[in-house]
Amino acid sequence: MASLFVLAVTVLCLSLQMVSKKKIREMSRGEVRKLRYRDGYWIEARKRVYLYWFKFLQHAELSSDYTVDWKQYRGWGGANEILGSKFDDWWEAHWKELFGAKNEGDTAKFSVNNKAKADGIRYAMLVYELDNGKRTNYEIAQEILKNNKTTSVLDAFVGEKDVVQSRIGRYKRTAHLYLGNVYEGRLV
Numbered sequence: 001m002a003s004l005f006v007l008a009v010t011v012l013c014l015s016l017q018m019v020s021k022k023k024i025r026e027m028s029r030g031e032v033r034k035l036r037y038r039d040g041y042w043i044e045a046r047k048r049v050y051l052y053w054f055k056f057l058q059h060a061e062l063s064s065d066y067t068v069d070w071k072q073y074r075g076w077g078g079a080n081e082i083l084g085s086k087f088d089d090w091w092e093a094h095w096k097e098l099f100g101a102k103n104e105g106d107t108a109k110f111s112v113n114n115k116a117k118a119d120g121i122r123y124a125m126l127v128y129e130l131d132n133g134k135r136t137n138y139e140i141a142q143e144i145l146k147n148n149k150t151t152s153v154l155d156a157f158v159g160e161k162d163v164v165q166s167r168i169g170r171y172k173r174t175a176h177l178y179l180g181n182v183y184e185g186r187l188v
Contacts, residue, residue, distance in 0.1 A: 041100030045112040047091070050099060052121040053112070053187040054087050056175075059128065060182045072185025075109065113188040119152055121178065121187075127168055128175035137168035 043050075060066040061079050070078060075098055081090065101108045126148075130140045141157045141164045157164060181187055 039096065039100075041096050041102060042104045042106070043095065043099045043101070044108065044114070045116055046118055048118045049112055049116050049121060049187070050091065050095070051087050052118070052125055052178075053182065054082065054090065055125060056121075056178050056182045056187065057082055059125075060179045063179065066179055066183045068183055069185060110185075113186075116188045119156075120174070123153075123156055124171045124175040124178060127171040128179075131172060131175075137165040137172075140168050141165070 057068065057073075057076075061068050061083060068079065070076075076082060076094065077085070077090070098110045099108045099112075123144075126144050127140055130143050135143070138161055144153065145157050156167065159167075178187060
């Protein structure tokens with residue numbers, strides 16, 4: 001009887017490990033929603049989306065092409081805090097107040113459009129960070145591929161040269177769109 005119990009516990013543990021290792025794209029909507037709930041608050045998007053918003057805000061603040069309207073960012077801590085903080089530390093101090101909603105479906109103080117896709121935002125950021133005006137679009141793609149070996153990156157940056165260059169051009173335009181939005185107090 002004891003060995004049957006041990007077997008049952010082992011099977012349960014193994015199945016829980018498999019669930020915890022599931023990638024987000026393999027999860028059901030309900031499973032993903034549970035990931036977005038913590039400490040009695042809901043957030044509208046994955047934490048990564050807010051990380052990219054934070055990074056685009058840093059880029060906008062450092063850029064001579066954009067002037068961040070900090071009145072739009074009440075509660076974020078201001079330019080010095082954004083530029084001087086690591087995202088995870090800043091997130092722990094601010095996420096509930098800025099992005100949390102008490103009830104699922106409520107709107108947070110700062111909300112993210114449901115069109116915000118983490119990978120697309122990330123690719124726009126990678127392209128923006130590598131675009132120094134001296135590299136061609138294809139060289140930017142090659143640099144991204146050299147540093148990122150995940151399947152999704154390979155899918156986005158591999159292909160015919162003209163297709164890849166076109167895609168990089170789109171990500172450049174999208175990055176500047178995000179920077180313009182961030183300047184106004186929103187991401188997407």
